[in-house]
Amino acid sequence: MIASLALVALLARLGVWQLHRAHYKQALAAAIASRERMPGLELGPQGVDFAATQWRPVHASGSWAGKLTVYLQNRQYRGVSGFWVFTPLRLAGSDTYVMVERGWAGPDPKAPMLVPPIPSPPGTVEVRGRIAPAPSQWFSFAKDPPGAMVRQNVQFPQFADYHHIRLLPYVIQQLGPDGDGLVRDWPAPDLGMHTNYGYAFQWFAMSATCMGLLVFFTTRTLRRRRAAAGAAR
Numbered sequence: 740m741i742a743s744l745a746l747v748a749l750l751a752r753l754g755v756w757q758l759h760r761a762h763y764k765q766a767l768a769a770a771i772a773s774r775e776r777m778p779g780l781e782l783g784p785q786g787v788d789f790a791a792t793q794w795r796p797v798h799a800s801g802s803w804a805g806k807l808t809v810y811l812q813n814r815q816y817r818g819v820s821g822f823w824v825f826t827p828l829r830l831a832g833s834d835t836y837v838m839v840e841r842g843w844a845g846p847d848p849k850a851p852m853l854v855p856p857i858p859s860p861p862g863t864v865e866v867r868g869r870i871a872p873a874p875s876q877w878f879s880f881a882k883d884p885p886g887a888m889v890r891q892n893v894q895f896p897q898f899a900d901y902h903h904i905r906l907l908p909y910v911i912q913q914l915g916p917d918g919d920g921l922v923r924d925w926p927a928p929d930l931g932m933h934t935n936y937g938y939a940f941q942w943f944a945m946s947a948t949c950m951g952l953l954v955f956f957t958t959r960t961l962r963r964r965r966a967a968a969g970a971a972r
Contacts, residue, residue, distance in 0.1 A: 743953045747946050754942035761935035784833035789909050797911055798867045800831040805859030810889045821845040824857050837907045839866055842921025854889055858919055871912035
C-alpha cells in the first residue's frame, strides 16, 4: 500500500515537473519575442553578453573570410536536403571574427554532389541579423576533418584553433531578403514546450491509472475479507 501510494505521488510529481518546464519555456519564448523587437546592437570586437542579448537584432561591419566558408550538409528546407552556409566575418578594425549564418542553399541541380558557389564580396560589408547560438551538433559516426569545407558539424573552438583566428562563441543569423542564392526563411526557435506538455500528460495518466488500480484492488481485497469473515460466522 505505502509503496503504491509512493509510486502514485512520484508519477504525479514528474507530471508537475514537466508542467513547470513547459511554463518556463513559455516565459522564455515571450522573452525571445520581446528581444526581437528591441533596438539593434552594434557588434564590435569586444563582443556582447550572449545570455543577455540572445535573439536581439544586431549589425556588424567587416570583411568576409570567404575562404573559410563552411557548408553544413543534410540540412532540410521544405523537404529538400541542402546546406547551411556559414562564413566568418572579420570585424572592422580588429582581428576578431564572428561566424555569420548566411542562409540555406539547395544543391546544384546539375551537380547535386557539389556545393553551390556562394559569393563573398571583397571589401567592407555590413551584415544585419540577430544574435543566435552556435549550430547544434548532429550525431555523426565519423569525425569531420578540422579543415573540411563540407561537414556535418562545426565546433567553434576547434575551428578557431585550426585556422588561428579569434572567433566569438555565437553567430549572427543573417536576416533580410533572400540573396546570393541563399534562403533566409529562418524558423522560430523550437523550445520544445509541446513535448513537455505531452510528457506531463503521460505522467499524470500513469499516476491516475496506478491510483485507479490501487483503489480497485484495495476495494476488492476488503470485500473478500468481509465476505470471508461473514462466512466464518
